Amino acid sequence: MYEIIEPNFDIHKICYSGQCFRMREKEDCYAVVAYGKYVEIRQQQDQIQFSCTKEEFDTIWYDYFDLSKDYDTFIHLVPDTDEYMQSAIRFGYGIRILKQDVWEMIISFIISQANNIPRIRTSIQTICERYGEKKETNGISYHTFPSPEVLSNVSDLELRSCNVGFRSKYILRAAQIIASSEVSLSNLKKMSYEDAKETLMTFPGIGKKVADCVCLYGLHHYDAFPIDTHIKKVLEEGYPHGFPFEAYKGALGPLQQYAFYYDLYYK
DNA sequence: CTCCAGGGGCGTA
DNA sequence: TACGCCCATGGA
Numbered sequence: 001m002y003e004i005i006e007p008n009f010d011i012h013k014i015c016y017s018g019q020c021f022r023m024r025e026k027e028d029c030y031a032v033v034a035y036g037k038y039v040e041i042r043q044q045q046d047q048i049q050f051s052c053t054k055e056e057f058d059t060i061w062y063d064y065f066d067l068s069k070d071y072d073t074f075i076h077l078v079p080d081t082d083e084y085m086q087s088a089i090r091f092g093y094g095i096r097i098l099k100q101d102v103w104e105m106i107i108s109f110i111i112s113q114a115n116n117i118p119r120i121r122t123s124i125q126t127i128c129e130r131y132g133e134k135k136e137t138n139g140i141s142y143h144t145f146p147s148p149e150v151l152s153n154v155s156d157l158e159l160r161s162c163n164v165g166f167r168s169k170y171i172l173r174a175a176q177i178i179a180s181s182e183v184s185l186s187n188l189k190k191m192s193y194e195d196a197k198e199t200l201m202t203f204p205g206i207g208k209k210v211a212d213c214v215c216l217y218g219l220h221h222y223d224a225f226p227i228d229t230h231i232k233k234v235l236e237e238g239y240p241h242g243f244p245f246e247a248y249k250g251a252l253g254p255l256q257q258y259a260f261y262y263d264l265y266y267k
Numbered sequence: 268c269t270c271c272a273g274g275g276g277c278g279t280a
Numbered sequence: 281t282a283c284g285c286c287c288a289t290g291g292a
Binding site for chain 1: 271272273274275276
């Protein structure tokens with residue numbers, strides 16, 4: 001067990017913020033599976049407990065939850081005159097942009113297109129249970145996210161039975177592209193935001209929106225600004241005279257996340 | 268019944 | 281560039 005103090009952190013909001021699909025709320029904690037590890041998180045106000053050693057926290061979860069970043073610096077970029085964003089930030093305070101696995105983000109957000117969050121979660125869960133590696137930590141068993149090599153050898157028909165519908169071909173092709181190193185993940189991680197987005201958009205089934213999600217949640221480019229149905233509505237209704245993209249440079253991704261969460265649950 | 272869900276590909280004007 | 285339609289699926 002390892003504990004930290006962080007005021008700008010809310011595990012409940014992060015769990016339901018729509019950026020991660022495998023985090024789960026349990027009776028007295030939140031369970032996360034990422035990078036082949038399982039951890040439980042318990043929070044009371046600004047005290048956050050991780051059910052792991054300090055070493056595992058330092059090597060995995062500190063980065064995963066982006067704890068080196070002071071999220072107040074993003075917030076301070078927003079002037080009082082932007083009432084919409086001020087409200088969104090107040091509502092979503094404590095949300096952070098997770099540093100998730102790029103490969104997992106590619107598949108997760110391909111599945112997300114024209115889909116709803118509950119079904120995205122069950123589809124990903126099914127894929128992990130069928131093709132991921134089964135592991136166990138402190139008597140709790142879990143499944144890792146399957147590798148590109150494993151997924152590339154699954155049949156289209158079999159993938160469809162994971163309830164992914166027409167997206168199965170996109171998933172298979174992405175697995176082939178990565179497994180064959182037609183696109184190298186390590187190169188993708190070194191690219192600028194613009195180059196990474198352009199490269200991702202060469203994948204069938206990845207357009208601007210999905211590419212931006214991968215850039216933000218998997219590659220941690222803070223200026224990626226995914227525009228989905230919710231954000232489109234936010235831009236039309238909350239910013240009829242235009243959104244201040246230039247003024248918010250450097251914080252576009254986190255601000256998009258506050259706005260998304262606000263529209264998703266508050267409306 | 269239609270509409271919608273963290274869209275994208277493709278054909279047409 | 282902009283629009284319409286299709287893609288699979290199930291809940292509202």
